[in-house]
Amino acid sequence: MSALSSRxxxxxxxxxxxxxxxxxxxxTAGAYGLSIGVTIAMYTVLATSWALFSGxxxxxxxxxxxxxxxxxYVTGIGIQYLPYWTLLPIAGLSGAVMAALVGLATxxxxxxxxxxxxxxxxxxxxxxxxxxxxxSGTKGIYVLTSIGEMHIYWQLLGLAALVWLLGWLIGRxxxxxxxxxxxxxxxxxxxxxxxxxxxxxxxxMVPGAVAAITGAMLAPRYVYIEPSLAFSPMLSFxxxxxxxxxxxxxxxxxxxxxxxxxxxxEAISVSFPNQxxxxxGVCFLVIVYLLPxxxxxxxxxxxxxxxxxxxxx
Amino acid sequence: MSALLSLRGVTKRFGGLVAVNRxxxxxxxxxxxxxxxxxxxxxxxxxxxxxxxxxVTSGAISLRGQPITHxxxxxxxxRGVARTFQxxxxxxxxxxxxxxKAGAVxxxxxxxxxxxxxxxxAMLEKVGLAGRGHMMVGQLTYIDTKRVELARVLxxxxxxxxxxxxxxxxNPTELEEGIRLIRGLRDEGRTVILVEHVMDAIRSLCxxxxxxxxxxxxxxxxxxxxLSDAAVIRAYLGDDDDA
Numbered sequence: 152m153s154a155l156s157s158r159x160x161x162x163x164x165x166x167x168x169x170x171x172x173x174x175x176x177x178x179t180a181g182a183y184g185l186s187i188g189v190t191i192a193m194y195t196v197l198a199t200s201w202a203l204f205s206g207x208x209x210x211x212x213x214x215x216x217x218x219x220x221x222x223x224y225v226t227g228i229g230i231q232y233l234p235y236w237t238l239l240p241i242a243g244l245s246g247a248v249m250a251a252l253v254g255l256a257t258x259x260x261x262x263x264x265x266x267x268x269x270x271x272x273x274x275x276x277x278x279x280x281x282x283x284x285x286x287s288g289t290k291g292i293y294v295l296t297s298i299g300e301m302h303i304y305w306q307l308l309g310l311a312a313l314v315w316l317l318g319w320l321i322g323r324x325x326x327x328x329x330x331x332x333x334x335x336x337x338x339x340x341x342x343x344x345x346x347x348x349x350x351x352x353x354x355x356m357v358p359g360a361v362a363a364i365t366g367a368m369l370a371p372r373y374v375y376i377e378p379s380l381a382f383s384p385m386l387s388f389x390x391x392x393x394x395x396x397x398x399x400x401x402x403x404x405x406x407x408x409x410x411x412x413x414x415x416x417e418a419i420s421v422s423f424p425n426q427x428x429x430x431x432g433v434c435f436l437v438i439v440y441l442l443p444x445x446x447x448x449x450x451x452x453x454x455x456x457x458x459x460x461x462x463x464x
Numbered sequence: 465m466s467a468l469l470s471l472r473g474v475t476k477r478f479g480g481l482v483a484v485n486r487x488x489x490x491x492x493x494x495x496x497x498x499x500x501x502x503x504x505x506x507x508x509x510x511x512x513x514x515x516x517x518x519x520v521t522s523g524a525i526s527l528r529g530q531p532i533t534h535x536x537x538x539x540x541x542x543r544g545v546a547r548t549f550q551x552x553x554x555x556x557x558x559x560x561x562x563x564x565k566a567g568a569v570x571x572x573x574x575x576x577x578x579x580x581x582x583x584x585x586a587m588l589e590k591v592g593l594a595g596r597g598h599m600m601v602g603q604l605t606y607i608d609t610k611r612v613e614l615a616r617v618l619x620x621x622x623x624x625x626x627x628x629x630x631x632x633x634x635n636p637t638e639l640e641e642g643i644r645l646i647r648g649l650r651d652e653g654r655t656v657i658l659v660e661h662v663m664d665a666i667r668s669l670c671x672x673x674x675x676x677x678x679x680x681x682x683x684x685x686x687x688x689x690x691l692s693d694a695a696v697i698r699a700y701l702g703d704d705d706d707a
Contacts, residue, residue, distance in 0.1 A: 325569060325576060332566050335555035342515060344541035344570040344620060 170312055177301040185300050189372065191413050192307035193365055196314055197386075198394040198405035200361035203318050204354045205391075206399030207330040213387040214253060214269035217276050218246040218359045220382035222366025224280065227292035227376045235296060235371075242367035243360040250359025254352035270384065277382035284378070291377035298371040306368045314361055318402045321354070330354055388431060389416070396438050398447025407446045466529075468493045468655050469514070469545070469624050474523035476509055483509045485679040486523065491624065494653040496646075498660060498670035498687065502700055506679040507659040508550055511626050514657070515547045516540040527624070544572040544623035548630055552609045554601040554616075561597030564588055564615045571620015587615040591645060607638040614645070625649065625656045631665050643668060663691070675699065 155163075176188045197215055205212050225242040226235070233241075257268045284290060321327040329350045332340045340347050370376055389412075397408025412434075419430050442448065467490035476484040484506040491497045499507045512518045514525055516537035525533045532540050546567070555563050564584040568575045575583050588597055591611040596604075601612060610630060617625055631642045643665050649656055650669060660666055666673060666687050673690045675683040677699035683690045690696050 328566075328569060331557070332555055332570075335557050336553055338517070338537075338549075339553050339555060339566070340570075341537040342517070342541050342547055343566045343616065344538050344572070344574075346536075346538050 166312075166315065170308060174305060174308055177304060182300070185304060187413060187417065189300055189304045189307065191409055192304055192311060193369060194390065194393055194409045194413060195406050196307055196311045196365050197358075197362055197390045198397070198409055199311065199318065199402070200314050200358040201390050202394045202399040202405050203314070203321060204330075204351075204358050205394070206404075207327070207334040208351060208354075209334050210351070210355075211266045211391060212269045212355070212358065213266060213384070213391065214250075214272050215358070215362045215390045216382050216384055216387040217269070217273035218249060218362035219366035219369075219386060220273065220276060220280075220378070221245050221249060222363035222368075223370040223373070223376050223381040224292070224366075225363070226367040226370035227294050227381075230294055230296060230370075235298065239364050239367050242363040246363025247356040247360040249363075250356045251352055253359075254348075254355040259348060270387070273382045273384055273387060277378045280378045280382075291375050293375055294370045294373065296371045300372065303368055303372050307365070310361065310364060310368070315402055317357065321357075322402065326350060326353065385428070385431070388435070392431065392435050392438060394445075396434075396442065396445055398445025400444060400451070401447045404445055404447040467491060467526075468495075468528060469657075470524075470526045471510075471514070472524045472526075474510070474513055474525060475521045476506075476513055476518060477521045482679050484513060487676075487681055489674045489681065489684060491655055491657060493655055495671045496650050496656045496658060496669050498658045498666045498673040499676065500660060500666060500673055500690075501676035501682075504678075505676040505699075507676055508628055509679075510676070511547060511628050511657065511659055514540075515545055515626055541570075541620070541622075542572060544621075545626065546571060546617040546620050546622035546624070547626035548610075548613045548617055548628055550628045550632075552606075552613050554609055554612055556601060558601070559597060560588065560593065560599050560601060560604070560612055561585070563601055563612050564597075564619050567616040567619030571622065573621040583619050584615070587619045588612075590618065590648070591615045592641070607634055607642065610634075610642070611645070618649075623655060625654055626659075627656060628659050629661065630658070631660060631662045639665075667691070 177185055180188060197219070201212065201215060204210065222242040222245070225245055226238050229238045229241060253269070253272060257265050329340065329345045332343065332345060333347050333350060337347055366381065373380060393408040393412045394405040395408070396412055397406060398404035415434075419427055423430060438445070444451075469491040471487050471489050474484060474487040475482065487510060489497070499510060501507055509518070513520050516532075516535055516539070520533050523533070524531060527543055527545060532543060532545070535543070555566060561581070561584050564587050565580050568580040568583040568587070585594075585597060588594055591614050593608060593611050593615065596608075601609060604612065614630065627646070630646070631639055634642050639662065646656070646658070646665070646669055658666070658670060670687050673685065673687050674681055675690050675693070675696045682695045682699055683693045685693070
């Protein structure tokens with residue numbers, strides 16, 4: 152790995168300042184503002200980690216809800232026996248192991264088969280938990296802790312910083328380069344000497360672990376968790392839409408999608424509570440047709456035009 | 465001289481179709497072997513079997529005496545067998561340099577960082593694309609895309625280079641350049657298997673030729689020997705009775 156350039160240091164400093172400012176939100180915003188802040192932080196973590204794998208490989212994963220749900224249940228069940236802080240790594244490990252198993256089973260599949268399998272996975276886990284609850288006679292689980300919205304927000308912010316750092320390191324590593332090659336042409340990747348299955352499984356474990364940790368962090372916010380909440384397929388779709396809206400070509404891309412989409416979603420949920428799914432579908436179509444490379448693509452295009460305009464001047 | 469790469473009884477069936485039937489041949493170090501034959505004779509399938517793109521139905525392939533028959537494509541590439549494709553395959557989202565770097569980073573000899581950049585630059589210079597590393601591959605002419613693919617293969621410093629109709633589709637001037645480029649590989653002492661239709665190239669580049677027809681080896685020898693072989697002429701031109 153090559154040494155850091157002065158530009159890298161500058162970017163790192165900028166990120167640190169932005170994170171420090173974001174960390175002040177609980178003291179400056181009201182309860183509603185903080186609640187939006189938690190949602191933004193949560194989807195930033197989910198969409199950024201999703202883009203680390205699905206961005207370069209173009210494998211669209213709809214498994215976020217499966218990992219997220221497992222994480223919430225790790226906290227929900229584990230909190231009765233273990234301290235909260237030990238549950239986060241356990242959730243991460245569970246998510247990573249589950250992602251590795253899913254990866255082993257599916258990453259040899261390509262295209263639409265992978266998408267459908269990941270969508271079915273969340274539903275499968277949800278049904279297993281519902282079934283086991285029916286057998287044991289319980290309905291949901293109460294997660295009663297002293298962890299407030301503010302603490303969840305800071306935890307998510309810390310996790311976001313970790314995900315960005317990890318993404319940045321992967322982007323500079325052989326693994327990151329291998330994934331970009333796989334995304335461009337998997338046959339070339341294999342014949343160039345890349346163990347494509349291993350590379351894909353390794354990187355698929357990252358969004359798996361991160362989504363599970365996010366679920367574990369969010370569990371105290373829900374207070375009462377049940378399968379339909381923890382494994383909501385809507386979450387998987389929203390993660391994909393936000394990441395694509397921002398653009399997966401840059402590490403900060405998903406964030407650029409998450410912020411406006413969260414506000415848009417708030418407005419839609421309040422004004423059209425019965426049409427949310429329909430409008431989510433419309434948003435998806437608009438992004439795919441009008442913004443295939445997301446806001447990042449637009450920004451890059453604008454930058455290129457400015458450069459060429461300067462060239463003529 | 466002992467064989468660098470050996471095929472023994474290599475057979476590939478696709479359902480009822482026998483695409484390659486009990487192929488036997490050896491390639492020794494520093495040899496340029498031409499794999500020739502009419503369309504559909506199984507040449508490209510043979511390259512695909514050697515490089516691990518398809519699993520072998522039966523038979524054995526070995527590299528430096530070690531079996532590679534059932535290895536995955538990436539493991540064969542790492543052991544030093546690198547290939548180009550019949551239809552050029554580049555990495556469209558990357559620059560020319562990054563395309564070549566893919567070979568330098570993940571090939572037989574692995575490099576990283578500035579070292580990989582240096583290897584990729586050197587390979588670009590070798591194929592005549594010095595100073596073009598920053599270009600996107602979509603901006604290149606057809607022969608230049610072929611050069612990039614060749615540079616990517618060479619960047620991994622493979623022991624055996626498989627060229628699948630590398631000269632196909634080139635105009636006469638480009639063809640001369642292409643032949644010169646492959647002759648350069650030969651002069652460096654590289655071991656090459658060349659699937660080719662261009663007879664001039666076969667005559668001037670190959671030490672030996674294996675001729676295939678309908679999945680079977682019908683002749684083997686020097687280019688002059690096989691091109692005057694009656695069975696080979698029949699395979700290319702058909703029997704008098706066919707006319």
